[in-house]
Amino acid sequence: MKKTAFILFFLLSTVSLSAGDFVTQFLEKCIEEKKPVNNINIGKSMLEKMASNTDDEDLKKTFRNLNSIRIITCDNIRDSRLYFKKANNLALEEFKDYQELVSLNEKNAKIHIYFKQESEKLQDLIFIGLDDEEKLSIITITGKIDFASISKLSDSLNKEMKIDNHGETPSMDKGTK
Amino acid sequence: MKPTEEINALLVKYWKGETSLEEEDSLTKYFTGRDVADELKPYTALFQYRENLRCATLSDDFDRKLKKAIQQKKRENDYITIRIFVPALRIAASVAVALSLSFGVYMMIGKNDKTYFAETYSDPNAAMEHATFALDKLSEALQKGEEASIESIQELNKVDLDWKMLDSITESDINYQKSTDSLPLENNL
DSSP states (O other): OHHHHHHHHHHHHHHHHHOOOHHHHHHHHTOOTTSOOEEEEEOHHHHHHHHHHOOOHHHHHHHHHEEEEEEEEEOOHHHHHHHHHHHHHHHHHHOTTSEEEEEEEOSSOEEEEEEEESSSSOEEEEEEEEOTTOOEEEEEEEEOOOHHHHHTTHHHHHHHHHHHHTTOOOOOOSSBO | OOHHHHHHHHHHHHHHTOOOHHHHHHHHHHHHSSOOOGGGGGGHHHHHHHHHHHHOOOOTTHHHHHHHHHHHHHHHHHHHHHHHSOHHHHHHHHHHHHHHHHHHHHHHHHHTTTOOSOOSOSOHHHHHHHHHHHHHHHHHHHHHHHHHHHHHHHHHHHSOOOHHHHHHOOHHHHHHHHHHHHSOHHHHO
């Protein structure tokens, strides 16, 4: 009996400590079964491989500094609107220690970026956006985030995307929940 | 020399501690025998006791008893150690162990860069598309944010504000304003 209680306590404390990631919480708490989203996860080892695959030095450096990129997208406009609201509520309620870095509410784009600096090398960023077609994108990035470099990356990225995808936007057909 | 005198002489030596082992044996033999002179009978008990001591041997189960006694002593020591661990201390120790294990696991997860999710792709080129998509979105958002801030400042500049007047308002002006506000109406007139 005592052993069982001990194991349960250990497991519960481990789980409660480790379930903090925004995307995980969003998938667990906000997603409705009939309104699926696409989920893409890129970890440290994949980012390392990608850094070695690219010739662009800025992109290489950015990938090497990051620990993970997680993406959620939704193609349905109505669902996107619903999830945009839910995601922002989740960020405001459960991620109070994050600072709101960007908040844009324009006709053709709605964007919220939340940011938390845990240490010099470990920062967390949550991007919640509705694009001009009102499609949802939630992106979380962890690692050493250099905003100055990232904001200048557009050209390198466009070049890289054209090389990989012949100019087409990536199709989010993996990891549907 | 009469035997009694001989024994007396040996006894004198015995009290002085000068007797040899053989002499002591002959004394013991005399006093444990039947022909002890009446005047020497008070010493019989002493030599009888010596004889008994000499005859004393270890019993057959001495080793077993000794081992048992040692083990029992050891068990008593163990028992004392356990007793020191009163229930409250045991609970505290369990909690401490559980917390340190949990913290260890948490740190391990943290050091693994929080990759406690399944990697979607095994091909870097496929992952590259989405990574660039994410970074492009972020880059675009940061640029838009920057542009919006600049626009806000420009809009603020367009507003006809007398910045010099605002800057010249000192703390004493504000305090004066507060004090006049608090006065009754007739005083202000």
